[in-house]
Amino acid sequence: MIQPAVIELERITKRFPGVVANQDINLRVEHGEVHAIVGENGAGKSTLMKILYGMLQPDEGVIRVNGQETRLRSPRHAIQIGIGMVHQHFMLADNLTVLENVVLGSEPTKAGQIDFLRARSRISDLSGAYGLELDPDSLVENLSVGERQRLEIVKVLYRGARILILDEPTAVLVPQEIEELFASCGRLTAEGVTILFISHKLDEVLQIADRITVIRGGRSVATVLPGEVDARRLAELMIGSELPSPATTESTVTSVVQLAAVDLGLRDSAGRWLLAEISFEVHGGEVVGIAGVEGNGQAQLMEVLAGVRPPTSGSVMMSGEDATRWGARRRREAGLGIIPEDRHRQGLLLPAALWENAMLGHQTRPPFSRGWLVDRPGARRSTRQTIGAFDVRTPGVEVPAIALSGGNQQKLVAGKEILAGPRVLLAAHPTRGIDVGAQAAVWEELKKARAAGMAILLISADLDELIGLSDTLHVMLRGRLVARLDPQTLTPEVLGTYMTGAALGESG
Amino acid sequence: MRARRFLLGALAPIAAIVFALAVAALALLLVDINPLDAFGAMVDFAASTESVISIINRATPLFISALAVAIGFKMNLFNIGVEGQYGLSALVAGAAGAAVALPAPLHVLFIMLVAMAVGSLWAAIAALLRTRRGVHEVISTIMLNFIAFGINAWLFVNFFRAESQSLLLATPIIPDSGQLPSLNPLVEGLGFTIKAGADLQSFSIIAVLLGIGYYLLVWRTRFGYDLRASGINPIAAELSGADPKKMVMRAMLLSGAVAGLVGMSPMLGFYHQYTQDFPPGLGFTGIAVALLGRNHPVGMGLGALLFGLMDRSALILDLEGVPREIVVIVQGVVVLAVVVAYEVVTRLVHRQEIRSAALATAQPAVEGTPA
Numbered sequence: 001m002i003q004p005a006v007i008e009l010e011r012i013t014k015r016f017p018g019v020v021a022n023q024d025i026n027l028r029v030e031h032g033e034v035h036a037i038v039g040e041n042g043a044g045k046s047t048l049m050k051i052l053y054g055m056l057q058p059d060e061g062v063i064r065v066n067g068q069e070t071r072l073r074s075p076r077h078a079i080q081i082g083i084g085m086v087h088q089h090f091m092l093a094d095n096l097t098v099l100e101n102v103v104l105g106s107e108p109t110k111a112g113q114i115d116f117l118r119a120r121s122r123i124s125d126l127s128g129a130y131g132l133e134l135d136p137d138s139l140v141e142n143l144s145v146g147e148r149q150r151l152e153i154v155k156v157l158y159r160g161a162r163i164l165i166l167d168e169p170t171a172v173l174v175p176q177e178i179e180e181l182f183a184s185c186g187r188l189t190a191e192g193v194t195i196l197f198i199s200h201k202l203d204e205v206l207q208i209a210d211r212i213t214v215i216r217g218g219r220s221v222a223t224v225l226p227g228e229v230d231a232r233r234l235a236e237l238m239i240g241s242e243l244p245s246p247a248t249t250e251s252t253v254t255s256v257v258q259l260a261a262v263d264l265g266l267r268d269s270a271g272r273w274l275l276a277e278i279s280f281e282v283h284g285g286e287v288v289g290i291a292g293v294e295g296n297g298q299a300q301l302m303e304v305l306a307g308v309r310p311p312t313s314g315s316v317m318m319s320g321e322d323a324t325r326w327g328a329r330r331r332r333e334a335g336l337g338i339i340p341e342d343r344h345r346q347g348l349l350l351p352a353a354l355w356e357n358a359m360l361g362h363q364t365r366p367p368f369s370r371g372w373l374v375d376r377p378g379a380r381r382s383t384r385q386t387i388g389a390f391d392v393r394t395p396g397v398e399v400p401a402i403a404l405s406g407g408n409q410q411k412l413v414a415g416k417e418i419l420a421g422p423r424v425l426l427a428a429h430p431t432r433g434i435d436v437g438a439q440a441a442v443w444e445e446l447k448k449a450r451a452a453g454m455a456i457l458l459i460s461a462d463l464d465e466l467i468g469l470s471d472t473l474h475v476m477l478r479g480r481l482v483a484r485l486d487p488q489t490l491t492p493e494v495l496g497t498y499m500t501g502a503a504l505g506e507s508g
Numbered sequence: 509m510r511a512r513r514f515l516l517g518a519l520a521p522i523a524a525i526v527f528a529l530a531v532a533a534l535a536l537l538l539v540d541i542n543p544l545d546a547f548g549a550m551v552d553f554a555a556s557t558e559s560v561i562s563i564i565n566r567a568t569p570l571f572i573s574a575l576a577v578a579i580g581f582k583m584n585l586f587n588i589g590v591e592g593q594y595g596l597s598a599l600v601a602g603a604a605g606a607a608v609a610l611p612a613p614l615h616v617l618f619i620m621l622v623a624m625a626v627g628s629l630w631a632a633i634a635a636l637l638r639t640r641r642g643v644h645e646v647i648s649t650i651m652l653n654f655i656a657f658g659i660n661a662w663l664f665v666n667f668f669r670a671e672s673q674s675l676l677l678a679t680p681i682i683p684d685s686g687q688l689p690s691l692n693p694l695v696e697g698l699g700f701t702i703k704a705g706a707d708l709q710s711f712s713i714i715a716v717l718l719g720i721g722y723y724l725l726v727w728r729t730r731f732g733y734d735l736r737a738s739g740i741n742p743i744a745a746e747l748s749g750a751d752p753k754k755m756v757m758r759a760m761l762l763s764g765a766v767a768g769l770v771g772m773s774p775m776l777g778f779y780h781q782y783t784q785d786f787p788p789g790l791g792f793t794g795i796a797v798a799l800l801g802r803n804h805p806v807g808m809g810l811g812a813l814l815f816g817l818m819d820r821s822a823l824i825l826d827l828e829g830v831p832r833e834i835v836v837i838v839q840g841v842v843v844l845a846v847v848v849a850y851e852v853v854t855r856l857v858h859r860q861e862i863r864s865a866a867l868a869t870a871q872p873a874v875e876g877t878p879a
Binding site: 306308327328329330331332333338340345346347348349350351352356359360361363364369372373374376399400402403 | 727728729730731732733734736737740741743744745746747748749750751858861
C-alpha cells in the first residue's frame with residue numbers, strides 16, 4: 001500500500017489586502033523525510049509556514065495531513081494533529097530549568113500538582129530515542145545556543161509533534177552545533193519524524209535535505225533532489241539571476257593605520273580575562289577579519305572598540321590618536337561606524353520611524369542634525385538614499401522599524417552605517433539573516449567603501465564571507481587572537497580547525 | 509495613516525474616561541443617587557466663567573507637574589519625586605522672593621530660578637544615587653519625598669516663617685514686584701464678565717510656553733533624540749553615543765527644574781507666600797496626568813484640564829448631597845483604565861502598521877515580528 005503524504009498542499013493561496021503572499025503553492029512532504037524549503041526573504045516562506053502551523057488560514061487550496069483534508073485553526077490545533085514549530089528566535093524562560101521549560105504550558109498533573117516524575121521520564125525517553133541530549137535540571141540561562149535549540153525541539157516532540165518545522169535552524173549555530181543538529185535530524189527521521197527545514201543556506205540544505213522545494217515570488221517554482229542540483233543552480237532557481245561572490249579583487253590597503261588595538265585586556269567582575277593581549281592594526285582600505293566560534297570574546301572586543309566598555313589594560317588608537325578614554329560619542333564623531341551583531345538589541349529603535357533609526361549613531365552631524373537641532377528633512381532625505389541603495393523594502397521613511405521584516409531591518413542597519421562613510425567601520429555579521437540578493441548588495445558596498453579607503457573590522461560567522469572579503473584574518477579563541485592567516489590561501493575547512501583550536505594542538 | 513494613528517491614540521483616553529464615568533455611575537447608584545443628576549450638576553456648575561477660570565488655574569500646576577514627570581518618562585526614568593521637589597522649591601523660592609528687592613520682571617524671574625535650582629538639586633540626589641550606586645530612581649525619589657517633607661517642615665518652622673498674629677504658618681509676603689498680575693483684564697476685554705474673587709493666573713501662559721518648549725526639546729533637538737532613544741533602547745542609544753549616565757543626570761536635573769516650577773503658579777499669582785495650606789499632591793497627580801496624556805504636551809494639557817474640571821466640579825457635589833469622594837474614584841479609575849486602554853490600542857496600531865508595511869512593500873509576509 002502506498003503511504004499517503006504526511007503533508008500535502010494543493011494550490012494554496014493566501015492574499016493580504018493588495019498583495020498575494022502565496023499563490024498556487026503545491027507541496028508534497030513524504031513520511032520520514034527532511035524536506036527543505038528555500039527562498040529569498042519575502043518569497044513567501046514565512047506565510048507558508050504560518051499556514052502550516054495554523055497561525056494563518058489560506059484563502060484557497062487544500063491542506064491534507066496524512067491524507068485527511070484538514071483545516072488548521074490555530075497553532076494549538078496544529079500541535080494536536082502533530083505539527084510542531086521550532087522558531088528561529090527561541091521562546092524559552094531563561095530562569096527555569098530544562099524540565100520546567102518543556103512542561104511549561106502543558107504540565108502533566110497528578111492530584112493538582114505538576115507530575116515532574118512523569119515529565120522527567122518522558123523527556124529522557126525522547127532525548128534517548130532521538131539523540132537530543134539534555135540535562136533536565138540545568139538552567140536554560142546556562143545552556144549553549146545549540147542546547148537551547150535542542151530543548152525547543154524536545155518541547156514540541158513532548159507535545160506529540162511528528163512533523164517538525166525548523167525555521168532557519170542553523171542561523172544561530174556554530175559549525176559543530178550544525179553537525180550535531182544534522183545528526184539529530186537523521187535520528188529523528190529514522191524514527192519516523194518528518195522535518196520541514198526552512199533555510200536560505202544552500203550548502204546546508206543540499207547536505208541535509210532529501211528533497212528541496214524552491215519558493216519564489218509566492219509560488220512554488222520547483223521541487224528538486226539534492227543530487228540533481230548544486231548550490232549555484234539552486235540559487236539561480238531562488239533568485240533567477242547571476243550569483244554574487246564576496247571575493248575582492250586587488251588589494252587597496254594603504255599605509256595609514258586607522259584603527260589599532262594595543263595589547264587590549266578586559267577582565268570581568270569575577271576576575272576572569274574575557275580579552276587578553278589583543279593587538280592588531282586596520283589600515284585604510286583594508287578589511288581585517290576576526291574569525292571565531294561565537295562567545296570567544298568577539299562581543300566584548302566590539303564593546304571595547306565602540307567605546308561603551310573601558311578595557312582593563314591596553315589601548316585603542318584611532319587614526320594615530322589614543323582613543324582609549326574616548327566615549328562612544330567621541331569615537332563616532334572621530335569617524336567610527338558600527339554594525340552591531342544583534343540588530344534588535346543594539347542597532348534599532350523598533351517603535352521609532354525609519355528615519356529616526358537611520359540617524360542613530362550619526363545624530364550629531366549633518367545631514368541628520370544642524371547644531372543642536374534635529375534636521376528632519378535632511379534625515380529623511382538621507383534615509384531615502386539608504387533605502388534606495390540597499391533595497392530596503394518599505395512603504396516610506398515614517399513607518400516604524402518594527403514593521404519591517406528582519407532582512408530589511410538588517411539592510412537598513414548595515415546600509416546606514418556604510419553610507420555614512422566612516423573612516424573605521426566595525427562590522428559584526430553584516431549580512432546575517434539577509435538573502436542572497438541583499439547580501440550581494442552589502443558586499444558590494446563594503447568593497448566600494450574599502451576601495452575608497454575605509455578601514456573595516458569584520459566579525460562574522462560566515463566563513464566564506466570572512467575569507468572572501470578579508471585582507472588579513474585573525475582567529476579569536478577564548479579572548480585571544482591565536483592565529484593570523486592569509487585569506488588568499490585559506491579554505492573554510494582549515495579555518496574551522498583553527499577556530500576550534502584543533503590546529504593549535506588543543507582539543508575542541 | 510497619520511490621522512488614523514492620531515484617532516487611535518485619542519481612542520484610548522476617551523474609552524478610559526467613559527469607563528471611569530460608568531464606574532462612578534455604578535458607585536453613585538449603590539448609594540442611591542441618580543448619576544445623571546450628579547453629573548448634570550457638575551457640568552452646570554463647571555460651565556460658568558468663574559469655573560472655567562478656576563479649572564485653568566487648577567490645571568496649570570498639574571500640567572507643569574506632568575511635564576516634569578514626562579521628561580523622565582521619555583527615557584524610562586520614573587521621577588516619582590516631583591511632589592517633594594516642588595514643595596521644597598516653593599518654600600525656598602517663597603522665602604527667597606520675600607527676602608530680596610528687585611525690579612518687577614527680574615524679581616519674578618529670580619523666584620522662578622531659585623525654584624528651578626532647588627528642584628534640580630533635590631532631583632540630583634536621586635540622579636547621583638542612580639548613576640554612582642545603581643539605586644533605582646523609583647525607590648530613591650519616593651524616599652526623598654519623605655525626607656523633603658521633613659526638611660520642608662523643619663525649615664519652615666525654624667527659619668522661614670513670618671512673624672504674624674495669624675494661626676496659619678506662612679513665609680513673609682513677596683512684595684508686589686515679585687507677584688504676577690492676573691489675566692482678568694484680558695478676559696474682560698474679550699467681553700466676559702468675571703465675578704469678584706476669580707482671577708485667571710498669568711502663569712498659565714508660562715505653562716503653555718513650557719509645553720511648547722517641552723515639545724521642541726523632546727522632538728526637535730539632538731538632546732531630545734538621545735533622550736527618546738535611551739528610553740526606547742538604552743543599549744542601542746549607548747552604542748550611538750548617548751552616554752547613559754550623562755543622560756540620566758541631565759534628564760533628572762531637567763525634570764527637577766520643571767518640578768520646581770509646579771508651585772509657581774499658585775505662589776506668584778495667588779498666595780504670594782508659602783503657607784501651611786499651599787496646595788499639596790500636585791506632584792503625585794502630575795504622574796497621573798502624564799500617564800493620561802501619554803507624555804504628549806497636548807494630551808497632558810487636556811488631561812490636566814480634565815483633572816482641573818473634576819476638582820472644581822467636586823465643590824458642587826457636597827451641596828447636592830453627593831459624596832465628593834466620587835471624583836477621587838473617577839480620577840483613580842481613569843488612570844488605571846487608561847493604562848489598560850493604551851496597551852490595547854498600542855497593539856492595534858502595531859498590527860495595523862505591520863499590515864500596511866507588508867501591503868505597501870508587496871512583501872508576502874513580515875518575518876521576525878515578536879509574537
